[in-house]
Amino acid sequence: MTSYLTAASAVTSDALSVAGAGKSAADYTVLFSILGILVCVGVPLGTILIGKLKYEGSLKQVLWGVAGFFVFTMVLSALMGAIFMPAYLDQTATEFQAAVIVIIKAVCEVCGMFLIFLFTKKKKGLGNALNLGAGYCIAECLLTGFLLVAYLIVITSEDVDSIDAVRELRMYVERNNLVAGEEWKFIMKAFTAAVFCCLDLSVCVVMFIGVQRKMYWFGIICIGMELLIRLPNRLHSFDSWFWGNYAVIIPYLAVMSVLLSVGTYIVWKKGKPSLSSD
Numbered sequence: 001m002t003s004y005l006t007a008a009s010a011v012t013s014d015a016l017s018v019a020g021a022g023k024s025a026a027d028y029t030v031l032f033s034i035l036g037i038l039v040c041v042g043v044p045l046g047t048i049l050i051g052k053l054k055y056e057g058s059l060k061q062v063l064w065g066v067a068g069f070f071v072f073t074m075v076l077s078a079l080m081g082a083i084f085m086p087a088y089l090d091q092t093a094t095e096f097q098a099a100v101i102v103i104i105k106a107v108c109e110v111c112g113m114f115l116i117f118l119f120t121k122k123k124k125g126l127g128n129a130l131n132l133g134a135g136y137c138i139a140e141c142l143l144t145g146f147l148l149v150a151y152l153i154v155i156t157s158e159d160v161d162s163i164d165a166v167r168e169l170r171m172y173v174e175r176n177n178l179v180a181g182e183e184w185k186f187i188m189k190a191f192t193a194a195v196f197c198c199l200d201l202s203v204c205v206v207m208f209i210g211v212q213r214k215m216y217w218f219g220i221i222c223i224g225m226e227l228l229i230r231l232p233n234r235l236h237s238f239d240s241w242f243w244g245n246y247a248v249i250i251p252y253l254a255v256m257s258v259l260l261s262v263g264t265y266i267v268w269k270k271g272k273p274s275l276s277s278d
Contacts, residue, residue, distance in 0.1 A: 032147045032186035039190040040141035040148070043197045047134040050127075057127020064116050065135015065204075072112025073136075077105040097237045102234045106226035109136075112221055113204055117211040126205070126268065133204030136199040144193045150184075156176060191250070192233070198257040199229045202264040209271045228256055 051057035081088060081104050088097055116132065203222045210218025232252060235243040242248050 029186050030152060033152050033189070035187060036148045036190035036193065037145050037152075040145035040193050043194060044137040046136045046231050047095065047130055047137060047197070047201065051130035051134060052127060055127030055130065056127055057129075057131040058123055059127060059131065060204055061120065061123065061128045061131035062135040062138070064120065065132040065137075066139050067135075068112040068116050068132075069109075069136045069139035072115075073105060073109040073139075076112070077101075077108040080108060095235060095240050098234050098238065099231060103227065103228050106223050106230060110203065110207065110219055110222045110226060112186070113207045113215070114211065117208050121211055127206035129205045130201060130209070133201035136200040140196050140200065141193050144189055148189055190248075192253075195229060195233075195253045195257050198261050199225065202260045205264050205268055209267060213271060225260055228260070229253065 023121055046057070051061075052059060085097060085100060085105065086166050088101060090098075093101070113136075114131070117129075120128070203225050206218055206225065207222050210216055210222075232243050232249060235241070236249045238244065
């Protein structure tokens with residue numbers, strides 16, 4: 001899943017010692033990391049509150065969303081990836097291999113949403129769709145938030161190597177390319193978390209409408225929505241084509257998130273008369 005968050009990817013592992021030595025740089029890095037954690041907590045929580053209080057959504061949908069993320073997006077996609085690409089390693093993957101894995105994950109995620117909505121189809125109303133999406137957001141943001149918390153522990157701990165647990169955290173952070181020498185890249189963790197939350201919520205609402213109106217071909221649209229965000233973001237880590245340029249990938253993800261959200265809202269408004277609340 002960390003491969004989904006490569007818009008904030010690393011430069012060198014030596015940057016940890018640089019950040020620890022340069023207090024002025026570390027101050028901004030800590031601030032950006034905290035902002036990222038706040039986004040990872042605030043966006044899913046805010047969505048749940050809106051879904052529950054304004055649209056009377058069920059909190060059980062949140063639990064279904066969390067379970068669906070781990071079962072379908074994580075476990076099932078890993079099994080499918082092992083079947084179709086048994087020799088795949090994230091560290092040595094080619095652009096093509098990474099693209100195939102992203103496609104597999106997108107298909108598995110949408111299929112998971114479809115099955116959950118089919119199972120809970122009596123739960124109508126926008127709140128239930130938002131809460132299911134919030135469950136996916138929580139699971140996705142949890143991974144990002146853990147990395148940021150791990151980095152804060154490392155950068156604010158003195159004599160890191162004398163503590164086994166903290167030393168292991170530093171190794172984990174370095175392996176996952178969290179450490180960067182350029183401070184602004186840390187705020188990108190918050191940005192990518194927000195982008196993927198918008199994606200999860202949009203896909204959930206569209207898939208919810210498709211199931212409620214028995215327009216199951218909406219699933220193809222949902223897979224396309226997933227690929228519009230996740231595929232360019234993954235290719236960014238390979239400096240592939242123009243996606244490797246931050247000046248391209250950042251505006252693209254921002255604009256595409258807005259377009260998907262607006263498009264989803266329009267679809268919801270058109271289908272709202274036939275989707276009464278339960």
